[in-house]
Amino acid sequence: MAQLEQFTTPVDAVISRMRALDAALPERDGVAVFNRVYLTVTEEVDRHIDAGAFPDPRAAATLDVRFAERYLAAVDSADRVRRAPACWRPLFQFRRHPGVRPLQFALAGINAHIGHDLALAVVDACRSLDCAPTDLEDEFERVGGVLDSLEERIRDALLPGPDLLRIADPLTHLLGSWSLERARDAAWSTARALWALRPLPEVAAELTERLDAAVGLAGRMLLTPLPD
Template identity: 75%
Template structure:
């Protein structure tokens, strides 16, 4: 495995991009809702004194950047009039729908970013560092710190209060249908499968396309307009 400290990729550029988006996008825009939560959590974890997200700073910087750049590439694609990956299309299609609640936008973004982007970022990192996924499992697990904080922030900032979140509210059932832990497990399995298929380009392309479509389908369900 390569010496990671010599392959560090700074996250400053992606954080700067997310800050710019936070400034430029209307607050109620669905992409802005996800971006705001993602940016806040990233900045908070980076500020934690003496800990950091990973034991190896090279792994932290490179995997973070590869991960975030997948999301930012989707933003760029839409801005340029191109189609983003299928996993991101529902969020961009419904970003201004008045019947979709902010919590739904945020969860759909988390779903796309974890279910699709993270698996591909792990494969990208393996190519960068010339290593097997097993050698990055510790780094992958530590990404869970960011993901857990992201989900917690989504629920703290955007979930209605207990007096408003009634058992009959469809949002209650939507929240219960998605699990961060299950999404992380599926992502790790997908990353390992993609790495095993890397010398079979046709199968790799088919697997990636199906993963993208499946995550996009789940995101579309998350963004079903709900009654007030």
Template identity: 75%
Template sequence: MALLEHFTTPVDTVVSRMRTLDATLPERDGIAVFNRVYLAVTEEVGRRLHAGDFTDPGAAVTLDVRFAERYLRVAEEGCPPACWRPLLQFRRHPGVRPLQFALAGINAHIGHDLALAVVDACRTLGCEPAELEDEFDRVGDLLVSMEERIREELMPGPDLLQIADPLTHLLGAWSLDRARDATWSTARALWALRRLPDLAEEFTDRLDGAVGFAGRMLLTPMPD
């Protein structure tokens, strides 16, 4: 038990930082909307770690913390990669709905940050990506379940959202399941390229731009 408590301390730290952001950001701010979603996910990861649900808690903590740190650098320091810039630019736009903010943040964090976090964790732990696949899948399953809840909680009511509504069309074009599958392939490719730094950097830059483009589409302002 002492070993597990030692492992979970870094997760508690990132949860505390997210709670500080939650207390300081305006409720309708786009980063605040995503932060509430991500805080709930990270708190659940912490609960499951304490409950012993992860077969390798050390690997799970390392992956979770490396993953969270990439978002926290954006939220706390304001030096975003391209994938986060649309959300920062549109975070106070009155025509963007909360569900769009949440999914745009998930898109940036899963589509870009998670692949890099897998590589970060592998370097920290001295392991191959295949050794983190179980932890990756468990965190991914939790995110998928959270996405379903997010859509239920933040989706406008049926009287406001019909099949022809632009938001219905826009959100139907993005899938967390597909993004997660693509991220695992990306992480493996980046690990294979780790000894070719120029090529790895080019690959990462192109990934960053592509994920940012998808985020910009998700943040298309909606008519009243």
């Protein structure tokens, strides 16, 4: 039990930071929309860890925290002189655009976080735990299962109601171009590739940079403003 408590404290810390963001940001702000979604997911993962649903709670908490820290660092960079990663820039640039719907904001954030941050977080966690990505596969899949279970709930909560059926068709078409399952699979493959490229840091850096740019492009398309 002592070992579990040691590693739930950092999870509680990132949850506290997300709650503070939720309280500080306007409700309609695009970052606030994604933050509420991610806070729900992180709280759910934390409950699973506390309930003993992960075979290795230490590894699960480490992966969860390293993952969240990348999002929080991106938010911090948006408020400072430092430039945010390319994958997050579309969300920060369009966060107040009146033609972008809440579901688009949520998926653009998920795209940046899963498509770019998740692979890097796996590598971060492996370095912290002194293990290989394959040692974290169970934790990776279980966290992914939490994301999958919440995805439908998120879409139901944020899709436009009957009074907005005029935009539902283009929005549905836009959302159909992105898949959480494919993004998770790609993140896992990228994490393994980056881990294997440790002896070649320049190649790993180039791969990371290109991944960042590609995910940013996808995010920009997800945030295409829709007609009123």
